[in-house]
Amino acid sequence: MTEIDDVDHQLLRMLREDGRRTFSEMAPEVGLSVAAVKRRVDRLRQSGVITGFTVQVDHSKLGWSIEAFVELTYTGTTPVGEIVRTAYKTAEVQAVFTIAGAPDSLVHVRVRDIGHLQHVIDGLRRTGNVTGTKTLMILGSWTRN
CATH class of the missing domain: 3.30.70.920 (Lrp/AsnC effector binding domain/regulation of amino acid metabolism (RAM) domain)
Known part of the structure; x- marks a missing residue:
C-alpha cells in the first residue's frame, strides 16, 4: 500500500476537481515547487493510486x-x-x-x-x-x- 500524506490528498482532490489542472497551478496551493508536484503525481500514477485521467460528460x-x-x-x-x-x-x-x-x-x-x-x-x-x-x-x- 502506498503511503499518502496530506499534500498527496490535496493534489488528488485538485485533480479530481479538474484533471487538466497544471502542476504550476497546483504547486502554490500545496507549497511545493512545480518539479516536486510533478514527482508526487508521477509517484501516485506509478503506484496505481491514480489510474487515469478522464473527461466528465453531460x-x-x-x-x-x-x-x-x-x-x-x-x-x-x-x-x-x-x-x-x-x-x-x-x-x-x-x-x-x-x-x-x-x-x-x-x-x-x-x-x-x-x-x-x-x-x-x-x-x-x-x-x-x-x-x-x-x-x-x-x-x-x-x-x-
Missing part, C-alpha cells in the same frame, strides 16, 4: 437522460465473470457491480427513453442465465469524486 445533452439500476438474478451456477460479460456487451451499461446476496448484480444503465430502457432490459433477460430482474429508476444523483 449525457443528457447527448439525449441519454434516463438512468436506472437493474438488479439481475442469475442461475446459481453462473460464474461471476459471465455476469460481467453479459452486461459488458450492452453499450448502454455504464457499470456492473457484482454483489453478495440477492440479487447477484446491480447494473447501471443510461438510455434515451423508456422504450430504449425496455429494449436494454429485454436484452439482458435474453442471456439465458438471468432468472429475474428489477429496475430502479434514478431520479437524481450525487457522486463523490
Whole structure:
C-alpha cells in the first residue's frame, strides 16, 4: 500500500476537481515547487493510486437522460465473470457491480427513453442465465469524486 500524506490528498482532490489542472497551478496551493508536484503525481500514477485521467460528460445533452439500476438474478451456477460479460456487451451499461446476496448484480444503465430502457432490459433477460430482474429508476444523483 502506498503511503499518502496530506499534500498527496490535496493534489488528488485538485485533480479530481479538474484533471487538466497544471502542476504550476497546483504547486502554490500545496507549497511545493512545480518539479516536486510533478514527482508526487508521477509517484501516485506509478503506484496505481491514480489510474487515469478522464473527461466528465453531460449525457443528457447527448439525449441519454434516463438512468436506472437493474438488479439481475442469475442461475446459481453462473460464474461471476459471465455476469460481467453479459452486461459488458450492452453499450448502454455504464457499470456492473457484482454483489453478495440477492440479487447477484446491480447494473447501471443510461438510455434515451423508456422504450430504449425496455429494449436494454429485454436484452439482458435474453442471456439465458438471468432468472429475474428489477429496475430502479434514478431520479437524481450525487457522486463523490
